[in-house]
Amino acid sequence: MPKRRTLxxxxxxxxxxxxxxxxxxxMQEFKHEISDFWTASHSQIYPELQRMADDGWIRPLALGKxxxxxxxxxxYQVTTTGEQVLTExxxxxxxxxxxxxxxxxxxxxxxxxxxxxxxxISRQLELSTERRxxxxxxxxxxxxxxxxxxxxxxxxxxxxxxxxxxxxxxSWLKKLDAEMKR
Amino acid sequence: MPKRRTLxxxxxxxxxxxxxxxxxxxMQEFKHEISDFWTASHSQIYPELQRMADDGWIRPLALGKxxxxxxxxxxYQVTTTGEQVLTExxxxxxxxxxxxxxxxxxxxxxxxxxxxxxxxISRQLELSTERRxxxxxxxxxxxxxxxxxxxxxxxxxxxxxxxxxxxxxxSWLKKLDAEMKR
DNA sequence: CCGTACATGTAATGTGTTACATGATTTA
DNA sequence: TAAATCATGTAACACATTACATGTACGG
Numbered sequence: 001m002p003k004r005r006t007l008x009x010x011x012x013x014x015x016x017x018x019x020x021x022x023x024x025x026x027m028q029e030f031k032h033e034i035s036d037f038w039t040a041s042h043s044q045i046y047p048e049l050q051r052m053a054d055d056g057w058i059r060p061l062a063l064g065k066x067x068x069x070x071x072x073x074x075x076y077q078v079t080t081t082g083e084q085v086l087t088e089x090x091x092x093x094x095x096x097x098x099x100x101x102x103x104x105x106x107x108x109x110x111x112x113x114x115x116x117x118x119x120x121i122s123r124q125l126e127l128s129t130e131r132r133x134x135x136x137x138x139x140x141x142x143x144x145x146x147x148x149x150x151x152x153x154x155x156x157x158x159x160x161x162x163x164x165x166x167x168x169x170x171s172w173l174k175k176l177d178a179e180m181k182r
Numbered sequence: 183m184p185k186r187r188t189l190x191x192x193x194x195x196x197x198x199x200x201x202x203x204x205x206x207x208x209m210q211e212f213k214h215e216i217s218d219f220w221t222a223s224h225s226q227i228y229p230e231l232q233r234m235a236d237d238g239w240i241r242p243l244a245l246g247k248x249x250x251x252x253x254x255x256x257x258y259q260v261t262t263t264g265e266q267v268l269t270e271x272x273x274x275x276x277x278x279x280x281x282x283x284x285x286x287x288x289x290x291x292x293x294x295x296x297x298x299x300x301x302x303i304s305r306q307l308e309l310s311t312e313r314r315x316x317x318x319x320x321x322x323x324x325x326x327x328x329x330x331x332x333x334x335x336x337x338x339x340x341x342x343x344x345x346x347x348x349x350x351x352x353s354w355l356k357k358l359d360a361e362m363k364r
Numbered sequence: 365c366c367g368t369a370c371a372t373g374t375a376a377t378g379t380g381t382t383a384c385a386t387g388a389t390t391t392a
Numbered sequence: 393t394a395a396a397t398c399a400t401g402t403a404a405c406a407c408a409t410t411a412c413a414t415g416t417a418c419g420g
Contacts, residue, residue, distance in 0.1 A: 005406090005407090007407090007408095017334060017337075022371075022372095023371080023372070024370065024371050024372080027371095032320070033320070033324075033337065033341075036317075036340075036344050037340075039408090040408085041408075041409065041410085042371085042372075042373085043373080043374080043375095043408085043409075043410080043411095044407085044408065044409085046371095046372060046373060046374095047373085047374085072370095072371060072372070072415080072416075073370085073371060073372085074371090074372085103340045103343065106336045106339055106340050106343075107336050107337055107340045108336055109335065109336035110333065110334050110335060110336060110337075111335060112332060112335040117336075135218075138214070138215070142215070150294060151292065152199060152292050153291065153292060153293060153294040153299075154288045154289050154290055154291035154292060154299075155199075155215065155289050155292075157288055157358070158218070158219075158285045158288050158289045159215075161285065161354060162218050164350065164354050165347070165350065165351070168346065168347065168350040169347070172343060172346050176339070187378090187379090189379085189380095204399075204400095205399080205400070206398065206399050206400080209399095221380090222380085223380075223381065223382085224399085224400075224401085225380085225381075225382080225383090225401080225402080225403095226379085226380065226381085228399095228400060228401060228402095229401085229402085254387085254388075254398095254399060254400070255398085255399060255400085256399090256400085
């Protein structure tokens with residue numbers, strides 16, 4: 001579900017990771033790499049880029065500086081202000097509602113040794129563990145016996161799946177968290 | 183990400199599963215049971231219920247028929263038309279874009295022996311397998327060597343996680359699909 | 365030369381969140 | 393009797409999708 005003002009941070013992260021990018025290239029990234037956790041169409045991207053440029057987060061590149069600049073493309077680069085904004089966003093700890101921003105933030109941390117990585121992962125491990133425990137608790141209260149399961153079998157299956165999914169997430173995060181500490 | 187006109191089907195499914203419900207009760211369900219795959223606030227629910235009643239999908243219950251009717255609550259019940267609409271929605275096969283409707287539709291199939299269950303599950307198994315294969319393919323093309331991984335470590339991790347998540351999903355669906363066929 | 369992909373932009377519409385508003389009932 | 397919860401509703405605003413619109417570059 002779309003959280004407020006996430007798109008500009010994604011665009012900022014994309015440009016930052018790739019040094020310089022056009023709106024069209026960002027569109028492609030959304031299709032191929034980011035589709036798993038976010039979507040955006042070109043009609044969202046282009047106006048947003050203009051707003052970000054107005055706010056000084058990014059700057060359009062002069063023609064001479066462009067890498068293979070043909071046609072009417074506009075390459076953007078992150079400004080110093082933009083870098084600060086991005087870092088602040090990445091540093092902001094996840095909350096229970098924020099949760100789905102994890103893969104997004106993770107996506108934009110390029111350096112394996114970044115100091116942003118360990119706290120991000122351990123925080124998500126906390127949140128996923130909490131959620132798994134909550135789902136387990138729901139299972140015992142909503143489906144205490146076989147009769148309850150038979151009355152709402154689909155609901156039972158979705159809850160089972162939720163527990164399975166979150167357990168798998170916790171395992172993966174634990175492994176990664178342990179690796180980080182080595 | 184919010185798909186067009188999903189909320190009314192969820193409300194329809196909720197009322198249908200529980201025989202009769204008030205808007206407030208639906209709100210609670212969103213908080214406790216459905217939060218994992220959908221959210222809706224009361225300011226969305228109440229107008230939507232009125233629209234659905236106007237369209238003849240549901241009908242407000244007369245006071246006398248209400249179970250423990252106090253206060254100014256309005257209980258709704260699914261009409262015959264509404265039942266048809268719900269069944270049609272549940273029968274509509276999932277597509278690659280629709281994908282995230284799976285847990286939602288599953289949630290509303292109460293009967294373990296429903297004929298809707300096997301095709302829904304086997305279709306989702308197809309889609310998840312496709313997605314897992316796609317992600318695996320991305321991994322080999324985007325990260326062919328250690329250097330590529332080091333340049334965009336976060337991206338590498340999110341892709342790894344995607345493959346892990348989807349593999350886990352496929353396993354779960356395969357198990358369920360096999361059970362269905364017994 | 366025709367279709368597809370590149371490349372950008374705006375407008376209309378649909379959907380969702382937050383804020384504003386009111387009043388009844390229950391519990392401490 | 394005050395606070396929390398129940399219960400419903402509307403309005404303003406933020407965000408996303410679809411449609412409309414234009415033009416370039418390239419491959420068959």
